[in-house]
Amino acid sequence: MKGKMKLSAMAIALAWLLFMDSTRAATVSSPSPSPAPAPAPDYVNLTELLSVAGPFHLFLEKLESTKVIDTFQNQANNTDQGITIFAPKDKAFSSLKKPSLSNLTSDQLKSLMLYHAIPEYYSLADFKNLSQQGPTSTFAGGLYALNFTDNKGSVSLDSGWSQTLISSSVYSTRPVALYQVDSVLLPEAIFGKAPPPAPAPAPAPDTFTPADVSPSGSQENPFSPKSSPSTSANAAASRPVAMTALFSPVVALVHLLLVAGGVVVL
Template sequence: MEFSRIFMISCYVLLLCSSLTYGQAASPPAPAAISPTPTPAPAPAPEYVNLGYLLSVAGPFHTFLDYLESTKVLDTFQNQANNTEQGVTIFVPKDNAFKALKKPSLSNLSKDQVKSIILFHALPKYYALADFNDLSAKGPVSTLAGSQYTLNFTDDSGTVHLDSGWSKTKVTSAVLSTAPVAIYQVDEVLLPEAIFGTDIPPTPAPAPASHIIPAADTPSAESKESGSSPKSSPSNSSSHRIMNFGIWSQKVLAVLGGMALFF
């Protein structure tokens, strides 16, 4: 009797332990840890623009590049192109534009004046070709040379014309037009009024021909040198000869009459 009671108690304990184990096994699993949202990578920096290399392989712009390097203006353009949000717009004359400069000449200017002229060829902002249509209505635009060094723009059916006061030229091609840098080729060197004033020299008249053949009815130089009076006409010469003959005939008759008195 005692044994059966112990057996029943043992079975009850085993049943209770089994229930607790099953309950722990059936409990829901712990929630998985939530991974954080990945931070987006920063946008890549714009590519560095090497203006010196670009101008050396394009063009030919060797004369303009020489002025950029000798005046240290190249560093100013590089900084404006790569380290500012506004960017830069540069107008580059070809080598033959500098060769065409005779009066005025850059060789007679001071170093500061030459530096201002090179800075005068750039705007402190990036402008695409389409932007010049609106820019032409805003009047004079200041350049990197300063507020007194301004350019006037005119958009004529897509062709951009520049007026510096001394020289008028136009954009003939786009060397580079990708923000933040625009480089445009122009026909002439831009000369500012702030240095050369407003007394623009007139265009020289064409030289006269070295030899001109006179017309058939034009009197020759020899006739002019001989005297100012015109030559006698044939009728006047004949009348003069008749008068001379009459005078001589009268003299002969007078002599013959005198001789007759003595005989």
């Protein structure tokens, strides 16, 4: 009986040791859970976005004709930096008379389109710091830079040829920021220096007024002396004296004749 009890105790101990070894082995061999992968950025179809917003039809047409839309799309969805695009509305293109875009070569037009984006995502709040960093390079390269000015949240862009404002934020979720601007961005690298402002018009010549004409219809001679009121008054006062001096001899002669005639009659 005692032998059976010893065998049972040994069997229990052996089973406990085997159980502990298996538990320890399972604990060592089980891999630790890997961290969850970071969510991929949302895919943004720029062609669809520009087709719906805006209207940016003319801008999109030029992006597609120059294949720049492919460059922008790749930057938006295959890089960590993202992209910031400045899109002029159709009216900005249709109202542009000088300089004309019709005279640009295909390479110049492509550079012009690349000039409308920065290879990094910027929210509206980021432009305050960006404005303090000086010129910012665009997709077109170092010669095609933009200057930003943030005035209490109102952001303006200076291309060297002209200035324009960001009039609205169309889309701003990393990795894509799309902003509407009021004018086409014209780089100096293509169009040269901006023309100087037109001179102020010359003042109009003095016009003639009715007050310059005498009542008789003839204009006064500016070189003739003008009579003063005192001179006119003196002339008027001298007329009776002159008339008296003229008629005094006549009256004396008549009186003499009458006297002579009376003597003859007597």
